[in-house]
Amino acid sequence: MNFIGTIKLVIRTLLARKGRSFLTILGIVIGVAGVIIIIALGAGAQSLVLGQVTKLGTNLLNVQPGKSNEKGPPSQAFGIVVTTLTKEDADALKDQSRVPHASGVMGSVQGSDTVVWQNKDTDVAYQGVQSTYTNIVSLTMEQGRFIDEKEDRGAANVIVIGSQVRDELFGSDINPIGQVVKIKSVPFEVIGVVAKRGSFMFQNQDKQAYIPLSIAQKQLLGINYLQAIIIKVDSTDNVDQTISDVTQVLSERHRIKRAEDEDFTVRNIADAIKIFTTVTDALRLFLIAMASIALLVGGIGILNIMMVTVAERTREIGLRKAVGATNRAVRNQFLFESGFLTLLGGVAGIIIGAVVSYLVALGARFAGLDWAFVISWWSVFLAVGVSIITGVIFGIYPALKASKLNPIDALRYE
Amino acid sequence: MALIKVQNLTKDYVNEDVVTSVLHGVSFSIESGEFVAIMGPSGSGKSTLMHVLSFLDRLTSGTYEFEGRDTGSFDDEYLAELRNERIGFVFQSFNLLARTTVLDNVKLPLIYSKKKDYEILAKKALEAVGLSHRLSYYTNQISGGEKQRVAIARALVNDPAVIFADEPTGNLDSKSGNTVMSILQRLNDEGRTIILVTHETDTAKHAKRIIRIRDGNIVSDEKVKDRTIAAADKELIK
Numbered sequence: 001m002n003f004i005g006t007i008k009l010v011i012r013t014l015l016a017r018k019g020r021s022f023l024t025i026l027g028i029v030i031g032v033a034g035v036i037i038i039i040a041l042g043a044g045a046q047s048l049v050l051g052q053v054t055k056l057g058t059n060l061l062n063v064q065p066g067k068s069n070e071k072g073p074p075s076q077a078f079g080i081v082v083t084t085l086t087k088e089d090a091d092a093l094k095d096q097s098r099v100p101h102a103s104g105v106m107g108s109v110q111g112s113d114t115v116v117w118q119n120k121d122t123d124v125a126y127q128g129v130q131s132t133y134t135n136i137v138s139l140t141m142e143q144g145r146f147i148d149e150k151e152d153r154g155a156a157n158v159i160v161i162g163s164q165v166r167d168e169l170f171g172s173d174i175n176p177i178g179q180v181v182k183i184k185s186v187p188f189e190v191i192g193v194v195a196k197r198g199s200f201m202f203q204n205q206d207k208q209a210y211i212p213l214s215i216a217q218k219q220l221l222g223i224n225y226l227q228a229i230i231i232k233v234d235s236t237d238n239v240d241q242t243i244s245d246v247t248q249v250l251s252e253r254h255r256i257k258r259a260e261d262e263d264f265t266v267r268n269i270a271d272a273i274k275i276f277t278t279v280t281d282a283l284r285l286f287l288i289a290m291a292s293i294a295l296l297v298g299g300i301g302i303l304n305i306m307m308v309t310v311a312e313r314t315r316e317i318g319l320r321k322a323v324g325a326t327n328r329a330v331r332n333q334f335l336f337e338s339g340f341l342t343l344l345g346g347v348a349g350i351i352i353g354a355v356v357s358y359l360v361a362l363g364a365r366f367a368g369l370d371w372a373f374v375i376s377w378w379s380v381f382l383a384v385g386v387s388i389i390t391g392v393i394f395g396i397y398p399a400l401k402a403s404k405l406n407p408i409d410a411l412r413y414e
Numbered sequence: 415m416a417l418i419k420v421q422n423l424t425k426d427y428v429n430e431d432v433v434t435s436v437l438h439g440v441s442f443s444i445e446s447g448e449f450v451a452i453m454g455p456s457g458s459g460k461s462t463l464m465h466v467l468s469f470l471d472r473l474t475s476g477t478y479e480f481e482g483r484d485t486g487s488f489d490d491e492y493l494a495e496l497r498n499e500r501i502g503f504v505f506q507s508f509n510l511l512a513r514t515t516v517l518d519n520v521k522l523p524l525i526y527s528k529k530k531d532y533e534i535l536a537k538k539a540l541e542a543v544g545l546s547h548r549l550s551y552y553t554n555q556i557s558g559g560e561k562q563r564v565a566i567a568r569a570l571v572n573d574p575a576v577i578f579a580d581e582p583t584g585n586l587d588s589k590s591g592n593t594v595m596s597i598l599q600r601l602n603d604e605g606r607t608i609i610l611v612t613h614e615t616d617t618a619k620h621a622k623r624i625i626r627i628r629d630g631n632i633v634s635d636e637k638v639k640d641r642t643i644a645a646a647d648k649e650l651i652k
Contacts, residue, residue: 005525016513319509322470323523323568324498326491407497408470411509 006329010336014344024305025345027298028390032349032383033356034291039379040357042284044364047372049276053269059236060136062272063089063229063246064265083225084254084263087213090130090229092249099231099245101238104135107226109216115165115209117181122168124161126183126209128216136232144177144192147212151191155214159188163196164206183211186219198368239268292386298345299390306338306398317402318410331403338395339388346387350380415482416443417575417607418467423476425462436462438630439476444609446575449602451610451621451638459630461580464611468501468578469493481575498526502569506581508561510553510568516540517549520567527572539567543597559590566597576607583617595620596644620644 014021065082090107093099109128114121131152133139139146142163151158159181161169170176176190188211197205217223233242243266250264251257310317317330325333354375364371425437436459444450454460465471466478469485478485480496488496502523503509510519520536529535540546543563548556553564562582569577579598583591599620602608610621618624619642626634 009525012514315509316511319511320522320526321494322468322497322503322509324494324526324572326494326526328491329526406471408465411470411505 006332006336007340009333010340013337014341020305021341021344024302025298025341025348027301028295028342028345028387029298029349029352031291031295031298032346032387033353034294034349035288035383035386036350036353036375036379037356037360038284038287038291040353040373040375041360042280042287043374043376044357044361044371046277046280047374048364048369050273051370051372053273053276059233059239060269061231061233061239061242061246062267062269063093063231063250064267065225065227065263067260067262067265082263083223085226085229086224087217087226089250089253090226092253093229093231093246094132095249098249099242101234101242101245102231103234104132104230104232106130106132106136106230107213107228108230109213109221109223109227111216111221113183113220115159115161115169115181115183117169117179120169122165122207124165124183124207124209126159126211126216126220128213128221129210130213133210136230140195142193142195143175144190146192147210152212152214155212155218157186157188157215158191158212159183160192160194160210161190162194162204162206162208164204165209166193183209184220186215198370204368239270243268295386295390299342299394302338302342302391303394303397306334306395307401309337310334310398310402313402314405314410314413317405318407318413321405321407322411327403330405331399334399334402335392335395338399339391342387342391343384346384349387350383353383416479417446417448417481419443419477419479420467420473421477423463423466423478424474425459425466425471426474436630437466437474440627440630440632441476442625442632442635444576444607446607447602447605449599449608449610449620449622451612451618451624452627453612453615453618453624454627455613458627460611460613460627463627464578464580464609467609468503469497494526498523499572500575502572502574502577504562504565504569504577504579504582506584508558508565508585510561510564512553514553515549516545516551516553516556516564519553519564520571522568523572529572535571536567539571540564542570542601543567557590558586559593562586562590562594563597566594566601570601574606576609577601578609578611580611581613582610583612583614591617592644595642599644616642 063085065085087107090105093102093105096102099105106129110125111128112123112125115124129147131147131149134146144160146160147158150156161176166176169181170179176193179190180187181190182188194205194208194210211220231242231246233239246266247262251262254263256262320330357375358373361371361373420443421441422439423437423441424435424439427434427436440463452460452463462471466473481500511522517536517540520539521532524532524535537546537549540549543566545560545563545567548560548564553561556564566577577598582594582598586594595617598608598610602622608621610618612618619638619640621638622641623635623637625632
């Protein structure tokens with residue numbers, strides 16, 4: 001029997017058992033949909049974060065307290081607080097003779113709290129920054145201005161708020177500039193509103209507020225160390241030079257002689273991207289392994305059903321052989337049947353996976369994230385390929401079993 | 415040249431080291447155009463003989479020449495081809511495909527052949543058994559007699575050298591059985607070789623020659639003197 005004849009026969013057989021065919025492929029559908037969703041969401045999330053990080057520019061350096069492995073996550077991730085990085089360190093790095101390629105240096109701390117104006121309040125993530133912040137990150141002010149050098153040095157009680165904070169506290173009628181808001185009973189005069197920025201690194205930037213570093217440290221957080229020093233390098237070519245300059249200055253200041261004793265870590269964004277990709281790749285691999293188990297289980301389901309089918313249709317196989325079907329024709333019929341079933345499952349899985357990924361992307365965009373809907377061709381080919389191969393592999397045994405039946409034994413089978 | 419020639423044919427079944435001998439060396443030959451009934455009580459070995467003759471099973475010893483060629487060296491592939499092109503089967507239990515139309519059932523042997531005109535050949539075969547009006551019926555929508563006629567059309571469709579009919583009337587009422595026998599007789603009149611397997615003398619008498627088997631041996635092989643001619647079904651005459 002030829003190829004098209006076999007396909008027609010297989011389709012007719014499967015259509016005659018719609019319900020069972022559907023249940024048979026359910027495992028494959030779930031497995032394939034899982035693979036597609038995981039790959040699509042992984043790609044979407046990765047492109048989102050990478051896109052935002054690269055938007056910052058790759059010539060940013062981040063000095064963090066505590067020594068950490070080059071490729072591992074920073075030590076803060078493990079809950080270790082290292083207090084040796086100070087505002088004086090940041091000031092020392094501003095010395096152009098020591099760190100000539102630093103075009104902006106800023107110490108920073110972060111916290112979150114409730115900001116109150118009259119009888120209204122809202123939660124904010126505040127960042128204690130220095131006036132050099134605007135040299136490092138480009139901000140567009142919607143109203144007023146950013147913290148200036150005098151306010152930075154004098155630890156003035158001023159605050160710059162995100163547009164959403166403004167909307168929630170003041171609405172659209174009241175001019176926020178000059179109003180006094182309170183965080184932990186500490187009064188701050190609003191001096192500026194940052195234009196809408198959307199989300200960045202899963203943080204809603206419009207719910208942020210900026211206050212001078214010293215006041216954040218002393219009055220809000222009660223600490224005297226920094227959580228990070230951010231340095232902008234004038235050009236990407238000078239990143240490596242600047243890392244070694246920064247390391248040298250800080251080592252001298254902290255009286256560190258050997259590299260392994262360093263109590264700080266200088267990272268550049270490129271490194272951060274590498275770490276991020278390593279982590280997400282590992283996570284994705286793990287999830288794909290889980291989805292593969294679903295595929296395997298689906299394959300065993302196929303094996304099981306094909307065995308039942310062959311047993312059930314023994315007389316039919318006998319008849320086919322009696323009227324001239326060769327062993328090969330019978331084997332192909334059953335092999336095609338399982339292969340076609342899983343192909344169907346694969347296609348259904350891809351469609352479901354794509355729809356779910358699309359809905360997630362839609363939801364993410366609705367939430368203000370710049371989420372890309374990516375279904376990569378290789379994941380589609382992988383899914384289709386794996387599902388057909390699953391069908392063929394798990395179909396081989398039942399198909400061979402069917403083809404080797406003795407015609408007269410098969411015909412007499414009860 | 416005989417169509418079928420067997421000499422000292424034996425068939426043993428081996429089941430868990432127990433050897434059961436079913437045929438103990440039978441010899442006969444059948445010419446093209448004959449209508450032979452192989453008759454015997456159940457357990458006599460008549461069905462086994464038919465299975466060996468029709469390439470559904472292999473002999474244990476002896477020789478079997480089909481159309482002048484020794485079949486001993488034929489491989490599975492070639493036997494499948496012979497079953498497809500040279501042999502037609504009619505079974506007691508019809509063995510039609512469920513959930514499949516009459517026409518598609520008749521086409522079945524053709525899809526394993528090299529022929530192309532499935533539709534025309536299948537319709538011609540159904541016309542020969544008077545079922546042109548049932549083409550698109552499903553096999554569960556027709557009567558037992560009609561089912562057996564579909565089976566005959568299926569046996570006929572590839573223009574075989576010989577049709578084997580294994581108790582073709584066994585599951586039918588006498589009227590339907592008569593119709594089936596009349597079709598077989600007509601096909602024989604048209605020159606086709608028919609080998610009928612039955613345990614009923616009445617049925618066997620429709621043939622021209624009866625080979626009687628008992629306990630795996632041929633006990634008699636003679637021409638039928640008072641042959642029964644089945645009354646052709648009215649439906650088929652018109």
